[in-house]
Amino acid sequence: MHELGVVIEVVKTLDRIVLENNLTEVESIVLQIGEISSMIPKYIEDCFDVAIDGTQFEKTKLKIEVLTATALCRPCNRVFKLVENEGKCDCCGGNDWELLSGKEFLIKEIVAC
Amino acid sequence: MTEFKILTIKESVFKNNNERADLLRESLKKDKRFLLNLMSSPGSGKTTTLTQTINRLKDEMKIGVMEADIDSDVDAHTISKTGVKVIQLHTGGMCHLDADMTKQGLDGLGVDECDLIILENVGNLVCPAEFDTGSSKNAMILSVPEGDDKPLKYPLMFSICQVLLINKIDVMDVFDFNLELCIERVKKINPTIKIIPISARTGEGIDEFAEWLRTEVRNWKM
Numbered sequence: 001m002h003e004l005g006v007v008i009e010v011v012k013t014l015d016r017i018v019l020e021n022n023l024t025e026v027e028s029i030v031l032q033i034g035e036i037s038s039m040i041p042k043y044i045e046d047c048f049d050v051a052i053d054g055t056q057f058e059k060t061k062l063k064i065e066v067l068t069a070t071a072l073c074r075p076c077n078r079v080f081k082l083v084e085n086e087g088k089c090d091c092c093g094g095n096d097w098e099l100l101s102g103k104e105f106l107i108k109e110i111v112a113c
Numbered sequence: 114m115t116e117f118k119i120l121t122i123k124e125s126v127f128k129n130n131n132e133r134a135d136l137l138r139e140s141l142k143k144d145k146r147f148l149l150n151l152m153s154s155p156g157s158g159k160t161t162t163l164t165q166t167i168n169r170l171k172d173e174m175k176i177g178v179m180e181a182d183i184d185s186d187v188d189a190h191t192i193s194k195t196g197v198k199v200i201q202l203h204t205g206g207m208c209h210l211d212a213d214m215t216k217q218g219l220d221g222l223g224v225d226e227c228d229l230i231i232l233e234n235v236g237n238l239v240c241p242a243e244f245d246t247g248s249s250k251n252a253m254i255l256s257v258p259e260g261d262d263k264p265l266k267y268p269l270m271f272s273i274c275q276v277l278l279i280n281k282i283d284v285m286d287v288f289d290f291n292l293e294l295c296i297e298r299v300k301k302i303n304p305t306i307k308i309i310p311i312s313a314r315t316g317e318g319i320d321e322f323a324e325w326l327r328t329e330v331r332n333w334k335m
């Protein structure tokens with residue numbers, strides 16, 4: 001499964017952050033996932049439970065924020081929501097645009113001590 | 114009383130792997146060893162193409178192959194018949210190789226004296242595109258039966274490769290595959306990619322791919 005490999009990468013990164021910041025416990029983690037990033041939040045959640053099993057993060061809670069995909073229409077010089085408008089500029093209906101956001105896969109923040 | 118605080122991270126999940134991949138690439142460059150990462154869907158013809166290509170190059174350079182197909186060693190066995198060094202990597206069901214696993218593979222293969230190392234990545238067009246293995250160059254195979262619309266469905270994979278082999282052109286007539294349209298779609302995503310139509314069965318186009326590899330291996334050493 002696609003998501004599992006990525007979630008294992010999240011746990012590896014957590015390991016590093018804990019080490020770098022001398023943390024003892026991570027209460028929660030917030031991931032930001034772009035709307036068109038090819039990751040499905042529900043799968044990420046399921047994989048997270050599997051990936052943290054038996055690690056120091058067994059009690060860590062996961063929160064996912066989905067980032068809206070936005071694009072800049074070149075002719076209109078205007079920003080619009082990509083998915084809502086089915087890939088076409090909501091003003092001119094064209095598809096000459098540049099992606100601004102929506103493909104992210106970020107660790108936004110953690111709550112830890 | 115422990116006090117929890119919020120740490121802002123704002124870091125891409127792929128950053129870790131990207132850094133390790135860059136380190137691996139640097140060390141390969143320093144040691145003058147060229148690593149090709151070969152990717153495709155299952156059954157596109159990676160192993161068959163490799164066998165053909167290796168036979169054309171093995172007398173002029175030292176070659177090693179890492180096979181990463183999921184939990185089977187059929188491909189490693191096939192490649193070993195060419196006489197080059199080959200190792201089977203077991204990914205334990207994982208859908209891709211990351212830089213760490215690639216490095217372990219290289220250590221296992223003992224590639225010190227190799228000029229060219231080829232990694233046959235796990236058959237999958239999604240995950241391997243997102244994990245940099247540390248390879249010198251990326252190649253992918255799209256085979257005719259898969260259809261000419263694959264570039265539309267998996268743009269990331271087409272965007273990270275320097276060369277695309279369009280395989281099984283011997284059966285082009287049987288399938289509704291528009292080569293020109295396919296090339297146009299790929300070039301839109303990746304204008305600089307080199308596209309070589311091949312048939313791993315008849316050997317057509319393999320010379321051109323071997324020549325591309327020859328040049329890349331030479332340039333890597335400079």
Ligand SMILES: Nc1nc2c(ncn2[C@@H]2O[C@H](COP(=O)(O)OP(=O)(O)O)[C@@H](O)[C@H]2O)c(=O)[nH]1
Nearest residue numbers: 155156157158159160161280281284312313314
């Ligand atoms: N007709 C035709 N069949 C091919 C060609 N290349 C590979 N095949 C067949 O496609 C199947 C899968 O090939 P293989 O090299 O194992 O694919 P891999 O899974 O990507 O390594 C095998 O049955 C091959 O004989 C080709 O150029 N033409």
Ligand SMILES: [Mg+2]
Nearest residue numbers: 159160182188
């Ligand atoms: Mg194979």
Ligand SMILES: [Zn+2]
Nearest residue numbers: 073076089092
């Ligand atoms: Zn517009």
